[in-house]
Amino acid sequence: MTTPPLSSDELQRYARHIVLPEVGGAGQQRLKAARVLILGAGGLGSPIALYLAAAGVGTIGLVDDDTVSLSNLQRQIIHATGDIGRSKLDSAAKTIAALNPHVRVERHPLRLNEQNGAAIFQDYDLAIDGSDNFEARYAMADLAEAAQIPLVTAAVQRFSGSLTVLAPFRQDGESRLMPRYRDLFPEAPPEGVVPSCAEAGILGVTTGVLGTLAATEAIKVICGIGEPLIGRLLMVDLISMRFETIRYRRPKSG
Secondary structure, three states: OOOOOOOHHHHHHOHHHHOOOOOHHHHHHHHHHOEEEEEOOOOOHHHHHHHHHHHOOOEEEEEOOOEOOHHHHHOOOOOOHHHOOOEHHHHHHHHHHHHOOOOEEEEEOOOOOHHHHHHHHOOOOEEEEOOOOHHHHHHHHHHHHHHOOOEEEEEEEEOEEEEEEEOOOOEOOOOOEOOOHHHHOOOOOOOOOOOOHHHHOEOHHHHHHHHHHHHHHHHHHHHOOOOOOEOEEEEEEOOOOEEEEEEOOOOOOO
């Protein structure tokens, strides 16, 4: 399928992108043609979805089975007070439509797992993990690898977070496959070791910073620009305002 050319309204809307040599009209057309799947319409998913919609990603798929609660609103900026009790998918779709009517939202009201996710992943070019538990992160990594689509994965806790991009079906300059999620985190920590946001708390803007960075990586991958965080883990500590990056690789036997 071919993507229609940018309309006059889109040319004006995305003008600040198009004047960037790294993006230009071709990059904006790639964004329009892109189909991006986001797991979670919460703290991370909110800024991810908003910035990708503003950037002109043509189709955004949202996976979530939750409803909006009052305690969400401190960080889940895609929802408003009037949305309390409403499906997060319906609330997010409403906000995205108000922001950019050129973006199509596909809703997946379910709790994603490897059984129900395989068919969903086949319909997308890129996935973003904005979940809040290791079970979902491993499932997302396995599903994205099986579908051979890049995965941007972010995690947050209190005042800190991390971000990486996975493309384990691609090779590096040494003809070596790129690393998997399990090369970075071989196994999940025991249950109860990592407290939830409800237990430990979280600074609302932590999800905003990591979500915006995740959206940046997604745009870079779609447009084919810059150096995505493939084989690199970005660690962010907002309480001391430190950003550090470590490299990781797939074992030679992997």
